[in-house]
Amino acid sequence: MQEEPYGEVFLINKPYEWTSFDVVKKVRNALKIKKVGHAGTLDPLATGLLIICAGKKTKSIDTYMAQExxxxxxxxxxxxxxxxxxxxxxxxxxxxxxxxxxxxxxxxxxxxxxxxxxxxxxxxxxxxxxxxxxxxxxxxxxxxxxxxxxxxxxxxxxxxxxxxxxxxxxxxxxxxxxxxxxxxxxxxxxxxxxxxxxxxxGEFKLEEAAELNNLIAEIKARPHENL
The missing domain is CATH 3.30.2350.10 (Pseudouridine synthase)
Known part of the structure; x- marks a missing residue:
């Protein structure tokens, strides 16, 4: 039986002075896959909700970006x-x-x-x-x-x-x-x-977002065979 290709969406509270790409790079390195992107830039001096899409979920980036x-x-x-x-x-x-x-x-x-x-x-x-x-x-x-x-x-x-x-x-x-x-x-x-x-x-709220360091620790603790 063929496995479904990997795809995941992360809600992250972007740290102050980090660029949105800095966060993408951190998640990409933790997941050990290339296909990772964000759905809407936050300036370095802004904080708050950043949606990160990985694997097949990167196809949904434009949909998230279009939301209020x-x-x-x-x-x-x-x-x-x-x-x-x-x-x-x-x-x-x-x-x-x-x-x-x-x-x-x-x-x-x-x-x-x-x-x-x-x-x-x-x-x-x-x-x-x-x-x-x-x-x-x-x-x-x-x-x-x-x-x-x-x-x-x-x-x-x-x-x-x-x-x-x-x-x-x-x-x-x-x-x-x-x-x-x-x-x-x-x-x-x-x-x-x-x-x-x-x-x-859209419907995604900051209260649902993970702190970046906690998320990276959680990702690194996972088995990665299926990514």
Whole structure:
């Protein structure tokens, strides 16, 4: 009787400062197979749910990537960075002390629904066959076209001026860093993202995810004859 080809899906809480590919590489080495990939990049400075597919389950990556995403995190008003997160140096823009919760909520409302969004220069999108972050790191300007995305929820969960704590539910391809930039522009004080956690992808929740070290230990303890 012929055995079914191996396939598995892992839900992982991506560690801070790890790239999504770092996690893929770690799982690939533990499984000792080549066919491993992730379903949706998380930036190194973000944490939270990362779906890793192995073996025949890699065919499902596009299906997982297309699903709705949920995030929580923090924006900081009055300052910005070249990458709109903490990857680049923070610079002052304007004093945000006059900004009210009502103004923040009104700005968030303008960024809710079907919107056109310009991705950040420091992103993995390809323009003319090259990833734009590679051009950005070389100091080259790349014209970024606005793309349609859907933000079905942009909730302000707490406002401790200058910190804006949020919960966002959005479609595939939405950049939370771009929402930080756009929120800062609407309020005329600038903003950047200081923290981000992905809490859900479709029906998969962060609470179901394994810590990476625990998962690797579990994989290494398995018999590998059937992989």
């Amino acid at each position: 995403k949920e995030y929580t995190g923090t924006f900081v008003l009055g300052k910005t960075t070249e990458s709109f997160d903490l990857e680049k140096e923070v610079v002052n823009v304007a004093d945000p002390s006059h900004i009210t919760l009502e103004e923040v909520k009104a700005a968030a409302a303008q960024l809710t629904g079907d919107i056109m969004q310009i991705p950040p220069m420091h992103s993995a999108i390809k323009v003319d066959g090259k990833r734009v972050y590679e051009s950005a790191r070389k100091g080259k300007e790349v014209k970024m076209e606005a793309r349609p995305v859907t933000v079905s929820l942009f909730e302000i969960t707490r406002f401790d001026n200058p910190e804006v704590h949020f919960k966002i539910v959005c479609s595939k391809g939405t950049y939370i860093r771009s929402l930080a930039r756009d929120l800062g522009e609407i309020l005329n004080v600038g903003a950047y993202m200081s923290a981000l956690t992905r809490t859900r992808i």
